[in-house]
Structure formats: structure tokens, C-alpha cells
Amino acid sequence: MxxxxxYIALISFVTVLSQSKSYxxxxxxxxxxxxxxxxxxxxxxxxxxxxxxxxxxxxSSFSHFPGLPVLHSKDLVNWEIIGHxxxxxxxxxxxxxxHGNGIWAPCLRYHNNEFYIYYGDPDYGIFMTKSKSPEGxxxxxxxxxxxxxxxxxxxxxxxxxxxxLVHAWARSRSGIKHRLTLHKMSPDGESxxxxxxxxxxxxxxxxxxxxxxxxxxxxxxxxxxxAGGVRNGWQVVLRSxxxxxxxxxxxxxxxxxxxxxxxxxxxxxxTPEGESWFLHFQDKDAYGRIVHLQPMRWEDxxxxxxxxxxxxxxxEPVLNYKKPEVAVKTGIKAPQTDDEFDSDYPGLQWQWQAxxxxxxxxxxxxxxxxxxxxxxVNDSIRNLWNAPQLFMQKFPxxxxxxxxxxxxxxxxxxxxxGLIVFGLDYSYIGIRKNNDVYTIYQAINKNADMGNEExxxxxxxxxxxxxxxxxxxxxxxxxxxxYSTDGINFKNFGKRFKAREGKWVGxxxxxxxxxxxxxxxxxxxxxxxxxxxx
Numbered sequence: 001m002x003x004x005x006x007y008i009a010l011i012s013f014v015t016v017l018s019q020s021k022s023y024x025x026x027x028x029x030x031x032x033x034x035x036x037x038x039x040x041x042x043x044x045x046x047x048x049x050x051x052x053x054x055x056x057x058x059x060s061s062f063s064h065f066p067g068l069p070v071l072h073s074k075d076l077v078n079w080e081i082i083g084h085x086x087x088x089x090x091x092x093x094x095x096x097x098x099h100g101n102g103i104w105a106p107c108l109r110y111h112n113n114e115f116y117i118y119y120g121d122p123d124y125g126i127f128m129t130k131s132k133s134p135e136g137x138x139x140x141x142x143x144x145x146x147x148x149x150x151x152x153x154x155x156x157x158x159x160x161x162x163x164x165l166v167h168a169w170a171r172s173r174s175g176i177k178h179r180l181t182l183h184k185m186s187p188d189g190e191s192x193x194x195x196x197x198x199x200x201x202x203x204x205x206x207x208x209x210x211x212x213x214x215x216x217x218x219x220x221x222x223x224x225x226x227a228g229g230v231r232n233g234w235q236v237v238l239r240s241x242x243x244x245x246x247x248x249x250x251x252x253x254x255x256x257x258x259x260x261x262x263x264x265x266x267x268x269x270x271t272p273e274g275e276s277w278f279l280h281f282q283d284k285d286a287y288g289r290i291v292h293l294q295p296m297r298w299e300d301x302x303x304x305x306x307x308x309x310x311x312x313x314x315x316e317p318v319l320n321y322k323k324p325e326v327a328v329k330t331g332i333k334a335p336q337t338d339d340e341f342d343s344d345y346p347g348l349q350w351q352w353q354a355x356x357x358x359x360x361x362x363x364x365x366x367x368x369x370x371x372x373x374x375x376x377v378n379d380s381i382r383n384l385w386n387a388p389q390l391f392m393q394k395f396p397x398x399x400x401x402x403x404x405x406x407x408x409x410x411x412x413x414x415x416x417x418g419l420i421v422f423g424l425d426y427s428y429i430g431i432r433k434n435n436d437v438y439t440i441y442q443a444i445n446k447n448a449d450m451g452n453e454e455x456x457x458x459x460x461x462x463x464x465x466x467x468x469x470x471x472x473x474x475x476x477x478x479x480x481x482x483y484s485t486d487g488i489n490f491k492n493f494g495k496r497f498k499a500r501e502g503k504w505v506g507x508x509x510x511x512x513x514x515x516x517x518x519x520x521x522x523x524x525x526x527x528x529x530x531x532x533x534x
Contacts, residue, residue, distance in 0.1 A: 023334045024534045025397035027077050028323070030332075034077045034293065035320050036260075038279075041335060041394040042288025042506035043069070045105035045152075045211060047267040048076075048279045051115075053328045055269065056108060056134050057279065057291075058085065058117055062504055063094055063102040064351040068117055070134050071335065075326045076269070076277055076293055078333035081348040085117050085129050085138040088355040097353045097386050099449065100503030104170075105152040105211050105265070116189055118144075120151035122170040128189060145183075145192045149174025155189055156214040156221075156243075163187050164243060166199070166223060168210040178203040180212055180223065182244065199245045206236050206249065211265040218301055223247065226264030230283045234314075235264040237303055253278070253294065253305040256316035260292065263317045268296065268303065273325045278305050282317075286423060286477035286499040287395050288506020295321055337396050337532045341370040350510070354388035361391070366526055369407075372513035374415045374522040382516060384426060385448040392422060392510025395473065395499070401533040402509050403470045405487065406431075408438070411523035414516040419469040421479050423507040424449050427497040429469050429481040431462060438462040440483055442494030449503070458494045473499070477507060 025040040043059035050056075055076055061067035066084035073079045088094075089102060106119035116130045117138075125147040131138040153167040163185040171177035181196040200209070206227035215222040223238040235253035240246060253263050266280030276296040281289035294306045294317060306315035339347040344363050362371045375389040384390065404419050408431045418430030427444045441459035445452055468484040477499035484490040499507040513525035 022338070022533060023332065024337065024400040024532050025334060026332055028332050029320070032323055033320055034323050036292045036318065037282065037290040038077050038293045039079055039291040039335060040287065040398060041290060041396050043071070043291050043394075044281060044289035044505065045265050046279050046281060046291050047106060047108045047213065048269045049108050049110050049267070050269050050271065051110050051134075053272065053326065056115070057267075058106050058108045060105055060119075060504075061086070061103045061351070062100060063089070063098040063354060064505070065089060065094075065355055066348075066351060067103050068106060068119070068129075068138075069348070070136075072134065073333075074328050074330040076279065076324050078330050079335055080333050081335050083135040083348065085131070085136065086141060090141055091124065095355045095388070097388055099385075107152075107154040107213060108267075109155055111155075111157050111189070116155065118153045118155055118165070118189075120153050120167060120170075122149055122151050122173045124148075126150055126153050126165070126167065126192070130189075142190060144190055149176065150181075152211045154212050154214040154223075155185060156216065157187070157189075158216065158243070161187060163189060164214070165192060166212045166214050168212055168225070171208075178207050178209045178227075180209065180225065180238075197244060200238055200247050200249075202249070208233065209236065213267050215268060217298075220301055221247075222303075224266075224268060224278075224303075226262075226280075228264075229262070230265075230289075231262050233262045233264050235266075235278075235280065235305065239301070250302055251314050252303050253280075253315050253317070256312075256314065257309050258316050258319075260317040263292065263294075263306075266291075271324050272327060275324055276303070277324060278303070284506075286501050286507040287398065288501060292317055293321075294318060335394075335396065337393065339370075339530045340368070341527060341529060342368050349393045350391055351393065351508075352388055353390050353392075356388065360389055368528070370527040371524050372417070372511070372527060373524045374410070374417070374513045374515045376515050376518045376522070381451070381453040382443075383445060383448055383451065383453055384420070384422070384512075384514075385445075385451075387512075387514065389514065390420065390422060390508075390510055390512050392420070392508035394508060395477075395506055396532065397534070398475050399473060399534070401470060401472050402531070403468055403533070404511055404530045405466075405468050405528040406511070407466045407526045407528070408433075408513075409465065409523045409525065411521050412515065412519040414519060415514070415523055416516075417511070417513040417525035419471055419481075419509075419511055421471060421473075421497065421499050421507055421509050423500040423502045425498070425500040426454075427479065427481070427494075428512075429471070429483060429493060431465070431467055431469075433465075438465050440467065440493065442481055444495070444497060471509065473509075 068085035420428035
């Protein structure tokens, strides 16, 4: 317990612990322009703020922990992970995977020299955490209103000292999907003072209205809100001179003639030089909800986003554009991927499927290696959908290679370790021991979320217990596995597999050391490194 407390206290201060040595996605063109997406990884429902010359972003993390990632940039194009606002979830049910539940659509704000994050858990209510530093530590989560179906909260501290919070509704819990409700909030941001007032509802023009972000500019109250659904929706902006409305509405961003579907749900930010930008996501199947940056300007007190290619008065997403003008220049950066396992603490890119226990792994027993103690899968069939002990990270690019070097040390025939691509379908290349013989094999589970059992599609003997496992991901999420015993000569192995998204998240890639049953003295797997290549 003491070890866990120390770990949780220290991890919040960790910044860049595992610097990528080769980037697999670079949005900075190096000539003063950038290409979209600026992050080709699953940072769903992004929100962004500026503090001085620094930009910060957070996103949904659902039931994956550490959660509420915090990213930093100097130019809105080059981003790195600097911490997490939630280490583990203070709700016992999240000790097991709660796919699609948990932390939905956060809102990041800076007020009175403190960073605030609000989010809605559709089953429990509106939560808030705050910190003096974006790297952390963040205060324990505070439930400011217990409720079911309340999601996507966004606060506003008004000029007169009053504070407010607007939120949307989850149809799956409330039967409502197109209303926005406004509450008076205590000035300290820690409680709601009323039951709320309906301020907008139009199920015909803007069905599935959600993800509101609250702003004030030039005497107008603005609510930026996506409508029409994740896959094919659009970005709406509401405005009013009175915070309680009535609100005018305008569609300001749509797919139009581009191939960027559902461009919406994000945040507006202004540079010190007065430029406006809009950061939002695009749902891209197995790759998750990837992040785009749109130029934005104001015309007649309405925001104009992207470029209006077809002249219909609604902006469309840009593919390439001039980078934001910033005072502080930065080099090429990207969210971390590689991990040499040389640090005492996990790289910030890693997440577990649920609340985690630090006893699952150690980086101190064998210096420079991650020791992963074989954890028992508590399932009646061979299915990893509900295994919390999968150590994974987001797909970082349309195409990439991932390689892991590991040494398998088993104590029983029920143990196995490997490299996995995980979603509603999953596949992995693994190593196990049968009758004193090591074998390499590929397992596939189609519709794992439906309780199906995985099947082994290929298996062969392995002369050693130290092996290099690799997966090649090509455009469209097609995965081909391979292995090597010397790290130089790789053999293609198994069947081609198409990655699928998870529940509201993209596919993930990672490692594990597991056992199908408790044997009293399970073994472990040592991982030397985990690397990506373009």
C-alpha cells in the first residue's frame, strides 16, 4: 500500500519520461505550415486552453487509466503528454473494465491561477478536479452533482463574479440527446446552486446536440456544440446577449467536399497575437477520434472556421495551412510512443484497461527491463475483453511498425505473454510453454465484446524464450504479425488481421503477461523495450 501511495504521488509530477526517438506521424511540415490531423491518435473530445505562451489540451479517457491526459504545446501543432489528472478512479466498479463508461468529454479551464477540468460520467454525475500545475498533482475528483445522464459540462466565470455551468444529456441514460441545460455555479466552481434551466432544444435542426463549450466575447455568450452525431455531424455555434437566451444558432463547420467526416467537438483558443483556432476531432474507425486544427476568424461576431470551399457560408476542414503565429518557436514533437523501460515510472503514453495496481509490474527488479508478473484472467473462457491488465497505448499513425523485445519466464502451462492489437476484435502474437517446449502462436477473437472465445490460427515451436514480436499496421488498420529470435531476421507469422475500434475509443497496441488460471506461483515476462517505426 505504501508503495502504491508513493507511486501515485510521484507519477503526477512526471513529464516526458519516454521520449520518442523516431516519430511515426509529423504534422509540422517544417516550412511554416502544418498538415491535419495534428495528432493522428485517439484523443477524443479534445478541449484546449492557452496560459501565457503555452497551450494545454485534455481529452476523454473513458475507463482507461491513468485518465484525463494533459498535453502541452507551444504552437498548437507539436504536442507532448505531460501528465494525467486522474490516476485511478475512486469507484470500485472500475477495478474491472467498464468499456465506454467513465470519463466523457472533459472541459479544461484556467481560472484564478488554477487549472480546472470538468467532465460528466453518464452514470454518476458531474466531476471536477483542479491543480496549480498542469503536470499535477491534481486534486482528488470531486463529485459536484450526482446525476444520471448528465454529460459534457463546461463552466463559465462571468465578468460580474457569477459562475455558471452548461451541460448536455446522454440519450442512453436519459432519453434526451438534443438539449442544453444551464446551472448557476458557486464561484469556487465546486457546487451547482440550482436544478438548471433549459436554454436550447431543437431536435429538427440539430439532433444529438452535445459537447458544449462555453465562452464570452464582445458582450455575447457563445456555446460551441457539435450536432448530428460523431460519424457525420457538424459544428454549431449558439450566441446570445443574455446567458439564459434565447440563443441564435449557426452551422460553422461541416464535411462539405472534404473527406473529413463529422468535423466537430472541440475547443476555441486565441493566440497572444490575436489569431483564433479551433481544435476538434474526426472519427476514423480503428484509429479512433483523431485531432485536427482549423484556422478560425470572426465575422459579424460569428466564428468562421476552416475554408468555405463551396461558398455556402459554412467552413470546411483544411488539409494543409499556415502554422499559428507564436512568440516561442519549438522543434518537432509528438505524443510519446517508444519506451526503453529505463525509468522507474511508466511512460505517460501507457494506459491500463481499468484501475491498476502497481504490483503488476516492476522496473527495479531488472534494471532497464519491465518485469510484468503474470496476472490471472478472471474469465470462464479465453477472452481478454474484460482483462484489466493489458498495458497498451493508442495507434499513433495511419501506418507503423511496433516491436517488443521480451523474455518469457513461465511457472505453468497456463501462462502466456505477447504483443496485442485490441478492440472489439483483437489479435495477438504470443509465447507460451507446452510440455517443456516454448511455442509462438497467433490468437484472434472476433466480437470479443460479445463474449466470444479466442481461437489460435497458427502455432509453431520456438527454440528459445527470448523473442522479438512485431506487428505491422498499414492504412486501414490492417495488421500483420511477425517474430524474430535475433532481432534482425523477422518471419511473417499468422493471418492478416483488421483492427477494430473499441467502445468509443480507437484500437490500441500493447503488451501483456497473463495466466488463464491461478497456480499459486505464476511467473513473469521481462520486456526490454517497446518501439515504433514509420
